[in-house]
Amino acid sequence: MTHAALHADPPSAIDKRAFRNALGAFTTGVTVVTTRDAAGRDVGLTVNSFNSVSLEPPLVLWSLARSAASLQAFVESEHFAVHILAADQEPLSNRFAQRGADKFAALDLERGEGGIPLLPGCAARFRCRTAYRHEGGDHEIFVGEVLGFEAFTRAPLVFHQGGYAVAVKKRPAVPKETDAADASISxxxxxxxxxxxxxxxxxxxxxxxxxxxxxxxxxxxxxxxxxxxxxxxxxxxxxxxxxxxxxxxxxxxxxxxxxxxxxxxxxxxxxxxxxxxxxxxxxxxxxxxxxxxxxxxxxxxxxxxxxxxxxxxxxxxxxxxxxxxxxxxxx
Missing domain, CATH: 1.10.10.10 (Winged helix-like DNA-binding domain superfamily/Winged helix DNA-binding domain)
Structure with missing residues (x-):
């Protein structure tokens, strides 16, 4: 184990920006989580803290900052939907990352349990019931029981080092064929x-x-x-x-x-x-x-x-x- 691996700063001494940059080395998917508030208004935001928890029962989780304006809507609602965005949905990710905009304008919405809005064109989406909520530092962690899901054959949008990226599958290495022509022309x-x-x-x-x-x-x-x-x-x-x-x-x-x-x-x-x-x-x-x-x-x-x-x-x-x-x- 290296000296760097053994070194541990007290939590108060950790540089927040450097910590965030280090976390950026982990490539994540990009999701939009939606719900409906007590007044019947559609609510949604861009989230990259989504993770699976369990297959049996089917559980997923995501987290939301306690300072978020939409927190109360998700706390009060019994249901939410997680949409894994497709590679061509970067504009949708940007839209739902904004504050105050009419995020659902002109979208061809479907409706799920509890009237939650379901977005079109994504790579996959999960319709959930809030099973648990936990305190996690400055975030609220939502654990959802998956009531149903749809998976589409679309490549996902991913996020890496503070920016959008494209996920490309690594294909098995193919043995390189050589012949006399390769000696003169590559x-x-x-x-x-x-x-x-x-x-x-x-x-x-x-x-x-x-x-x-x-x-x-x-x-x-x-x-x-x-x-x-x-x-x-x-x-x-x-x-x-x-x-x-x-x-x-x-x-x-x-x-x-x-x-x-x-x-x-x-x-x-x-x-x-x-x-x-x-x-x-x-x-x-x-x-x-x-x-x-x-x-x-x-x-x-x-x-x-x-x-x-x-x-x-x-x-x-x-x-x-x-x-x-x-x-x-x-x-």
């Missing part, structure tokens, strides 16, 4: 992997592009203009360069002649999508989504989210002279 090289993935995804789009008489470069130009921001040839060229492509004034003129793009009325030299171009890109968006979903088979939401996040970081880290913005800066 198949793990990022440039090889990215190039292969790009080529295969684009190849899957080409039949739909050909049916609309569009080449790869046409598709990239129309895709940039689909944001709805007028772009000059130079601006389009800078954005196209991120994909290793170029655009010229004659190319824009050819697209305009086909009715796919039009001159921006309020900005000379800039271009926008025309009606036919908008229609073509809406159709291609559906095709691209189908291609993406096919490519992401057996890859869950968290892994796909992390993949896109890391690719954006790779682009930012490798682009020279600053990355052109697809969206203009807010004024």
């Amino acid at each position: 198949r793990d090289a990022l440039v090889y992997l990215l190039g292969s993935a790009h080529a295969m995804l684009l190849a899957a789009l080409r039949p739909a592009l050909a049916a609309r008489a569009l080449c790869d470069d046409d598709y990239f130009v129309l895709n940039i203009l689909s944001v709805g921001v007028p772009r000059s040839v130079d601006e389009l060229d800078a954005l196209m360069a991120l994909a290793g492509r170029r655009v010229t004034a004659p190319q824009l003129a050819a697209l305009a002649q086909r009715g796919l793009v039009r001159a921006a009325p309020d900005r000379p030299g800039a271009w926008l999508l025309a009606e036919a171009g908008t229609r073509a890109m809406l159709e291609m968006a559906a095709v691209a989504k189908a291609v993406e979903e096919d490519a992401l088979q057996q890859i869950d939401y968290s892994e796909a989210h992390l993949l896109k996040h890391l690719l954006r970081r790779v682009i930012r880290n490798t682009v020279k002279g600053g990355q052109p913005a697809l969206w203009p800066a807010a004024s």
